[in-house]
Amino acid sequence: MSNQVIIxxxxxxxxxxxxxxxxxxxxxxxxxxETALKQQLASKSKKARAIDEKTKNVIDILQG
Numbered sequence: 001m002s003n004q005v006i007i008x009x010x011x012x013x014x015x016x017x018x019x020x021x022x023x024x025x026x027x028x029x030x031x032x033x034e035t036a037l038k039q040q041l042a043s044k045s046k047k048a049r050a051i052d053e054k055t056k057n058v059i060d061i062l063q064g
Contacts, residue, residue: 004053007032012044021053033062 036048
């Protein structure tokens with residue numbers, strides 16, 4: 001079973017909020033990060049990150 005990746009969005013106060021989980025596939029992660037940046041919660045910070053669900057390591061951060 002493949003690891004899951006958690007997508008989080010930063011709000012205007014600098015706090016990270018869980019958005020969704022996706023499979024640990026580069027295309028899935030990129031697509032989920034791009035979608036997360038379009039959410040209302042990310043309207044001020046323009047930041048989203050992908051975190052490995054098991055290790056809690058940051059895999060990618062997207063700024064828009």
